[in-house]
Amino acid sequence: MTEEVAVLGAGMHPWGKWGRNFAEYGAAAARAALTDAGLEWRDIGAIIGADTVRGGYPGYVAGATFAKALGWQGARVASVYAACASGAHAVDAARAQILAGLADVVLVVGADAAPKGFFRPAGGDRPDDPDWLRFRILGATNPVYFGLYARRRMALHGDTPDDFAQVKVKNSAMGALNPFARYRSRVTAEEVAGSAVVADPLRLLDICATSDGGAAVVLSSMEFARGHGRPEPVRIRAVSTVTPRYPNAVLDLPEIATDSAVAVDPPEETFRRSIARTAYEEAGTGPEDLSLAEVYDLSTALELQWYEDLGLCGEGEGVKLLRDGATALGGRVPVNVSGGLASFGEAVPAQAIAQVCELVRQLRGEAGDRQVVGARVGITANQGLFGHGSAVIAVR
Structure with missing residues (x-):
């Protein structure tokens, strides 16, 4: 350890x-x-x-x-x-x-x-940057990626747009209680469904904003x-900053395919799951020990994926966990009791630190109406472009 x-x-x-x-x-x-x-x-x-x-x-x-x-x-x-x-x-x-x-x-x-x-690549033309290439060649902004990921979950696991909306409902209720959040009002599933389509099936309220x-x-x-x-x-008991492992060659957000998918079998575990596994191994703990998790909900659908990647449930079972209330305040493993990016928006270099700040408040018992009773172990998780892993485990 x-x-x-x-x-x-x-x-x-x-x-x-x-x-x-x-x-x-x-x-x-x-x-x-x-x-x-x-x-x-x-x-x-x-x-x-x-x-x-x-x-x-x-x-x-x-x-x-x-x-x-x-x-x-x-x-x-x-x-x-x-x-x-x-x-x-x-x-x-x-x-x-x-x-x-x-x-x-x-x-x-x-x-x-x-x-x-939406965020666009900074610094002019960078043809060696896959982030720049997908914008320039495909016109694929970040919300397009999020939409593809949501479609993948719908096709593989039967998730629905209403399931995605319920993630926003849950997180906005927590953000309404957080004085540091940008958006401090509850949102209903009907409001999510009534917001503009950005990248089908995701609507404006399914996708996080950009913030200061x-x-x-x-x-x-x-x-x-x-x-x-x-x-x-x-x-802090563990920090995981691992990179992908071959043949998992996709360095960007959705793991829809790999560069070598035709030539080799798919990897045994996804990049994000390797991030979590490494953190658990270093901390000498596991998902069954968690009191709460703060994950990078760039979109509502992506939060559901993190449930599975962190081992909170089996593959394809993220929606069931959500529907059962397990990831809400008072549930088995509350997720994004800070309000998440749904309530904050994305301030890129600050967000992973903000996740740790939330764990600190929760583990100290200082989170007020958002408090997870008896919190002892928490994990944060996100992923940076170009193969940057990120998970932190904190304990009390």
Whole structure:
């Protein structure tokens, strides 16, 4: 089992469309995390920034950008980019520094100021980038991918558009209770069905928005935590950042086929399932031990897929889990009690850190009306483009 690191503080800047520089959101989240930890910025030995490709050059050196915004104090600095998994990879880099003895306490920050509409590749023509190629050659924006995934579930497992809508209903009810969420109103299945079609069968309310926001956590060695009055802090027990395994050659969101599907048998497990398995193995735990999960619900249909990929149920049984209420607050394994992307929208480098923030609040028993009673073990999960895995397991 990997050595644990403590989470001393968690902080966020509310999600929305604020029209300001990403560094402002990150600095505000960082200050909130420091306050939660009972520490000052000068106490931090290292800062890891999760990069944004939409913030110009400062976004590519996010660690230094946030350090400057907080005030130069000599901390070690690093910047990490892993697309949607950037925040979790930044957490992993911070953990590595702590376990290597390079720093006792590390601040991890991610923030974004997102454009309106769907995300498009940044940085001009990039013919070696499959993300750019699918936009340029196929016209396949992210919602098109989400729609293909939903169609696949409908064909293989009999999922229906109403099932997808019920994911939104569940998550919006939680987002209505979360002060950091962008959308804080309940949504009905009828409202989902009445919203505009974006990528059949998905409608506007099935797909997450793009948002501004920031999140931060303060991590430390267990020795530092105990020496600062935190004998039983929330602890990170595992971080999975694995890449796909051949012949699983699809590096993008839907695993509809592989580049080598004609020549070889399909892989025994999908990329996302390997992300979860690696996290469970490192933590010495399994899906049966989970109190809650925070997953990357880019679309309502994708959340159902995560149920299966995390081992909460068997293949094709995600809808049954949803219909039985198992993933709602009070159910066997509540999923996205933060409200998920359905309520926040996507602020790419911040979101995986925000997922950890939710686990921290839940495991401390500080989530108010969203509290999962007796929460002891939580997992986060998302996937970055180009083969970036991401899962974090935290325990109390």
